[in-house]
Amino acid sequence: DTAVSQTPKYLVTQMGNDKSIKCEQNLGHDTMYWYKQDSKKFLKIMFSYNNKELIINETVPNRFSPKSPDKAHLNLHINSLELGDSAVYFCASSPRHGTDTQYFGPGTRLTVL
Amino acid sequence: SQQGEEDPQALSIQEGENATMNCSYKTSINNLQWYRQNSGRGLVHLILIRSNEREKHSGRLRVTLDTSKKSSSLLITASRAADTASYFCATDAAQGGKLIFGQGTELSVKP
Numbered sequence: 001d002t003a004v005s006q007t008p009k010y011l012v013t014q015m016g017n018d019k020s021i022k023c024e025q026n027l028g029h030d031t032m033y034w035y036k037q038d039s040k041k042f043l044k045i046m047f048s049y050n051n052k053e054l055i056i057n058e059t060v061p062n063r064f065s066p067k068s069p070d071k072a073h074l075n076l077h078i079n080s081l082e083l084g085d086s087a088v089y090f091c092a093s094s095p096r097h098g099t100d101t102q103y104f105g106p107g108t109r110l111t112v113l
Numbered sequence: 114s115q116q117g118e119e120d121p122q123a124l125s126i127q128e129g130e131n132a133t134m135n136c137s138y139k140t141s142i143n144n145l146q147w148y149r150q151n152s153g154r155g156l157v158h159l160i161l162i163r164s165n166e167r168e169k170h171s172g173r174l175r176v177t178l179d180t181s182k183k184s185s186s187l188l189i190t191a192s193r194a195a196d197t198a199s200y201f202c203a204t205d206a207a208q209g210g211k212l213i214f215g216q217g218t219e220l221s222v223k224p
Contacts, residue, residue, distance in 0.1 A: 004155070041199060043156070043214040056211055090155055099144055099205035099212055104155035 003027050004105040006091050012111045013081055020077045021108045023091030031055075032074035033092040033102065034066060043090070049074055050097040081112045118215050119202060125221040132189040134218040136202030137182075143205050145178060146212065147187050150199045159187075159200075192222045 004025045013019055025032060033056075034046040048056035049068045063079045074091060088107045094100040120135045136145070144163045148156040162169045162178045162185065169176045175188040189196055199219050203212040 040216060041150075041219075042216050043201065045211050045213075048211065058211075092156075098210040099146075101146065101158045101161060102156075102212065104148075104157070106155045107153075 004091055004093055004103050006089075006105040006108050008108060009106065010109050010111075012113065014113055015081055015083060017081050018077070018079045019081060019110070020075055021089055021091075021110075022073070022075045023105055024073050025091075025093040025103070025105075026072065027093055027095075027103060029093040029095050029103070030071055031094045031097040031100075032068065032071070033094075034074065034076050035090040035092060035104075037088045037090060037107070039087070047074075047076075048097065055097055078110075081110075083112050086110055086112045119200070119218040121218060122216070123219045123221070125223065126192055128192060128194055128222055128224050130192055130222075132192050132196070132220055132222070134187045134200050134220070136185045136187070136215055138185075138202075138204045138213075139183065141180070145176075145185050145205075146203045147174075147176060147185075148201045148203060148214075150201065150217070152198070156201065189220075192220075194222050194224045196220060197222045 006023050031050045033048045037043045046060045047066045052068045065077045068074045088109050090107045091105040092102040094102045146161045147159040150156045160171050160176050162176050173190045178185045199217040201217045203214045
């Protein structure tokens, strides 16, 4: 019954590795987002997709590649992980693209060693 | 950048007291939202107030918006220990359809 789900919840990996985080929403929303929350709780948008189309790409290094196989899923693949990538990554969705209420997943805590 | 800034950064009160958090932003907006984040969890939407509204209520929550001062406040009345969380305001950007979040107010309600 979880509206927005993410896997895994925790991810610990070595520098240089490649990893993926998956997100699914069962709300029937058109738009999905990825956010990064740093250690000071500052939450910054990374990407948004509307009906599988990339809408927002916020000056994120191209090591980060989002993929949306359908409008209910938005995955985040990160290549060549760096120490500075350690953060909590949140997926969110909203009914349409814009500034509707957003529904957040539980987050994925990524730790790069 | 159009970033909301919350004040105070941290607030500690006793159960039953009221908690007031403030948010300031820099440019004109269409709406402003407040979210709550419990420790280790995702954000949960609390309330949305549009630029043509001045005040909105939802249960024990009261939000005000002063567009002339570019500020908003969130009041939680009769606080409970379960209200302990971080509270974020989010404003919509002038273009691009994205929300800009502040750094939050960390509220601690002691039983």
